[in-house]
Amino acid sequence: MTTITPSHRSTRPRARSSLTTLMAAAVLSLTSLSAVAATEMPPFPDVTGDVVKGDGNDYNIKFNIGLTQSSAQYRGLEYFKKIVEQRSDNHIKVQTFHSAQLGDDLQSVSALQAGTLDMTAPSTSPMVSMFPQFAVFDLPFLFPTPEIADKVLDGDIGQQMLKDASTKGLVAIGWSENGYRQLTNSEHAVTSPADLDGLKVRTMQNPIHLDIWRTLGANPTPMSFAELFTALEQGVVDGQENPWITIESSKFNEVQPYATETNHVYTPFITLVSERTWKRLPESYQQLLRDAAKQMGDYERHVSRVMNDQIKQELKDDGMKITELTPEQVAVFQKDLAPVYDDWREKIGGDLIDRIRAESKVDSK
Numbered sequence: 434m435t436t437i438t439p440s441h442r443s444t445r446p447r448a449r450s451s452l453t454t455l456m457a458a459a460v461l462s463l464t465s466l467s468a469v470a471a472t473e474m475p476p477f478p479d480v481t482g483d484v485v486k487g488d489g490n491d492y493n494i495k496f497n498i499g500l501t502q503s504s505a506q507y508r509g510l511e512y513f514k515k516i517v518e519q520r521s522d523n524h525i526k527v528q529t530f531h532s533a534q535l536g537d538d539l540q541s542v543s544a545l546q547a548g549t550l551d552m553t554a555p556s557t558s559p560m561v562s563m564f565p566q567f568a569v570f571d572l573p574f575l576f577p578t579p580e581i582a583d584k585v586l587d588g589d590i591g592q593q594m595l596k597d598a599s600t601k602g603l604v605a606i607g608w609s610e611n612g613y614r615q616l617t618n619s620e621h622a623v624t625s626p627a628d629l630d631g632l633k634v635r636t637m638q639n640p641i642h643l644d645i646w647r648t649l650g651a652n653p654t655p656m657s658f659a660e661l662f663t664a665l666e667q668g669v670v671d672g673q674e675n676p677w678i679t680i681e682s683s684k685f686n687e688v689q690p691y692a693t694e695t696n697h698v699y700t701p702f703i704t705l706v707s708e709r710t711w712k713r714l715p716e717s718y719q720q721l722l723r724d725a726a727k728q729m730g731d732y733e734r735h736v737s738r739v740m741n742d743q744i745k746q747e748l749k750d751d752g753m754k755i756t757e758l759t760p761e762q763v764a765v766f767q768k769d770l771a772p773v774y775d776d777w778r779e780k781i782g783g784d785l786i787d788r789i790r791a792e793s794k795v796d797s798k
């Protein structure tokens with residue numbers, strides 16, 4: 434196994450040198466262990482269904498994700514492993530990697546295309562240069578509730594997107610979620626766009642996110658997630674935005690005392706398989722992977738949602754100053770971000786945006 438990119442976990446201790454800081458790091462990892470234990474993840478649903486017959490060969494699937502072991506994403510991955518191994522009667526072995534051990538989102542996608550990695554589940558955002566329609570997921574405030582996100586992902590729109598993204602050396606087989614994004618920073622409480630003036634905010638490698646933060650008056654810098662902890666710790670950037678569970682599982686709260694519950698963007702994770710791996714598998718196993726990806730997606734979204742509020746509370750208890758916006762304060766952000774839609778509507782496809790808005794209307798009746 435070759436490690437393409439070390440995660441921020443492995444670079445962090447190396448950046449410090451003295452014995453005291455090493456000891457501090459040891460204490461810190463003990464604390465993180467207990468923090469993980471304190472957060473109860475919902476149990477795995479039972480694995481149902483008969484054993485799937487393959488072609489007599491054994492297969493090994495390397496599945497790498499960007500988030501840490503204490504994320505909902507990794508918990509989903511462990512469930513996927515359990516389903517696939519159990520239902521293939523251990524003819525398929527799933528090897529799991531977290532914290533970008535085998536590369537960040539974009540590197541993992543390239544590794545799938547090259548056939549050096551079998552599976553990954555990136556946020557859709559860094560993939561918009563390959564699949565422009567994914568940019569709908571970057572539009573601010575387009576998904577008012579998780580239920581509407583489900584309707585889009587599990588309905589015609591999301592299923593068509595999986596088909597359309599099954600090209601360029603990739604096979605797209607399911608959706609999980611990263612979730613609703615919240616802003617954190619090291620400087621001060623943010624209650625309105627005016628507070629963002631000049632704030633250096635890390636964004637995903639995605640043009641709409643750059644546009645969002647520029648429009649709000651911040652100073653955005655696109656950066657890989659794997660480099661983010663160190664950049665925050667060293668003050669290269671002042672802030673970042675990610676769901677509560679990602680903030681906590683990546684320990685960003687250790688270096689970001691302020692947070693604002695903006696819910697500005699809903700980010701899905703897309704489950705991808707290398708086309709090379711896919712073609713080697715018998716059809717029965719391809720179907721098993723599809724079924725397991727669907728079950729992982731349902732379970733992971735459940736975990737992510739159950740834990741969202743719980744983790745927000747834990748972050749507060751740990752001393753993070755969290756600003757919850759009033760509807761009027763949210764409306765100020767929404768109003769300021771309206772021009773982003775004008776800029777991107779044509780590029781993304783106005784029809785797609787309208788279809789998603791229509792889903793929200795039906796739901797609110």
Ligand code: TK8
Nearest residue numbers: 499500538555556637658
């Ligand atoms: C993890 C990433 C991450 C994303 C980001 O691989 O880059 O901020 O939100 O969670 O997909």
